[in-house]
Amino acid sequence: MPLRDTEAFVLRSYTLKEADKICVFLTRDAGKIRGVAHGARKLKSKYGASLEPFTEVSLHYFEQENRDLVSINNCEIIRSQFADTISSERLAALHYLSELLMEFLPDHEPNETIYRLVGAALKSLRQTGDDPSLLLRYCEVWILKLAGFFPDWRRCAECERELPMNVPVWLSADGAPQCANCSNQRGDALTSETRMLVNDILRMPPEKFVAQIFDPRALTKLESIVARLIKNTLERELKSYEMLGRLRSL
Ligand SMILES: [Zn+2]
Structure with a gap:
């Protein structure tokens, strides 16, 4: 051995x-x-x-x-x-992050990008004070994307037409992006602010992303989209997600 x-x-x-x-x-x-x-x-x-x-x-x-x-x-x-002492918000964020990684990463598959992402996210978490929500959205999108569960919002999943930032996009019930034609304008309408948010997540390191100021409605929207994506994929909610929500409503 x-x-x-x-x-x-x-x-x-x-x-x-x-x-x-x-x-x-x-x-x-x-x-x-x-x-x-x-x-x-x-x-x-x-x-x-x-x-x-x-x-x-x-x-x-x-x-x-x-x-x-x-x-x-x-x-x-x-x-x-x-x-150093750790707040209950940061502790809940760590639990949530660990559950996400446990659920979405396959065993025995080395992934340098994920490893570096976790290192950078932990460093940023130490800087975010008691509101880790921006960092959590960042980690969720990246972990889901690297695990193959975050759809590409730049193209319609039906007709594969490109979806520039200025055209409206609808998400189907299973989270697939669709153009106005294919969706019949039904489903979850995505604002360009929410799309920009995901764009920024995918092109910025976490420490830069968490230092930005974003439209709170876009953040809430992204949170609900990701929560639904996680629930659809795992067919249940993550246990630590409820804990995060409870802390936030205190
Ligand atoms: Zn289409």
């Missing part, structure tokens, strides 16, 4: 038996993997705080033949999200 080394973000940890944990990692070199951390629940565990969500770690593990679970040999903290 060869020992492998990679950088990774901890996405989630579960209790396994009395002393062990199962952890889900987003690794730079091997994509999303699950590993057993033996003895991680013991009081004096060698893992310390390294298995907290979104801690970036230097991970050393053994692959086991024909087994989905790797065996974690060691895990050292590169950067923790909990170095």
Whole structure:
């Protein structure tokens, strides 16, 4: 069994038996993997705080033949999200982000773009204060797009005609963009502000995107479009989504 080394973000940890944990990692070199951390629940565990969500770690593990679970040999903290106090809004945002990644990323498929996106998003989250909503819209669009679930709004899904920013666009019930002809002007009408928002997400790094000021109606619209897309794809809502909403209405 060869020992492998990679950088990774901890996405989630579960209790396994009395002393062990199962952890889900987003690794730079091997994509999303699950590993057993033996003895991680013991009081004096060698893992310390390294298995907290979104801690970036230097991970050393053994692959086991024909087994989905790797065996974690060691895990050292590169950067923790909990170095300073963390607000409940930021914590809820981290939970939501981890659930999105857990649900939408396939196992064992390395994706450097996703890895860099998560790193940049966490850095921006530390700068956004207590309102992470812009950053969450940014991550949702990118994660869905990289997983192949965010439709291209630049073309009609029916007739494939180009849809410049100044022409009206309608989304069908399953989220496909359509021109005026193909949609019969029925469905969810997209304003150019909402389309511009997605354009900006796809061309800007997160730290630049979250520093912009956007039309709040366009943001709310995008939020509902993405929530529906997620629900249609998974056939349920994400558990942490409700928590985000509850915090916002406080
Ligand atoms: Zn069309």
